[in-house]
Amino acid sequence: MPKILIATKNPGKAREYRKIFEPKGFEVTTLLDLDADQVPVIDENGSSFAENALIKANALMNVTHATVLADDSGLCVDALDGEPGIHSARYAGDHNDVANRKKLLEALKGVPASERTAYFHTSIVVVHPDKAPLEVSGEAFGRILNQENGNDGFGYDPLFYSNDLQKSFAEVSVDEKNQVSHRGKAVKKLMAEFDNWWQD
Ligand SMILES: O=c1nc[nH]c2c1ncn2[C@H]1C[C@H](O)[C@@H](COP(=O)(O)OP(=O)(O)OP(=O)(O)O)O1
């Protein structure tokens, strides 16, 4: 069975990647399955989503010598010149989804619906010790609601109204979200290229 280590500590991402790779016959491990002393401290100090994904993937490959997938993602809000963008995880200081959503709502106070357009971006990088990295990305477009809607999902999902679903990302199942999400689209591209890359 092919194995893949997903270089994430985010339980929401881990759940979504399991849903995507397990049906394809992969044995999926994430950083949540490893002991803390096996996981290096990773400084996501790149200047783009793709750079940060590569930093995460390489850091784990250097320790495990395995095939590693990393995802760096975030929410880019037009009225905020693309912020929080690559700073999405620590927008409100530390990594706290509730505080991040609160800060986003405050930043957009008084901004009308037509100007609340935004998109999620995911860059995925897969690395293997003997191969050049494989990189793909995906985006999902929508707008930021005036209040939270829905109880599922993670991160900014309750505030993100998806143009495709006509609902927030927190009002749908993981499977429904993956059909249209930035991560789902990036994974689709990844799968189209993965077999060639793997056999190269
Ligand atoms: O589908 C999504 N639905 C809602 N929010 C999302 C999504 N995708 C990313 N996000 C937000 C969460 C976090 O605030 C930031 C990701 O930051 P990012 O560094 O890629 O992930 P992270 O630090 O949570 O986990 P890790 O680096 O261990 O993979 O964007």
Ligand SMILES: [Mg+2]
């Ligand atoms: Mg992170």
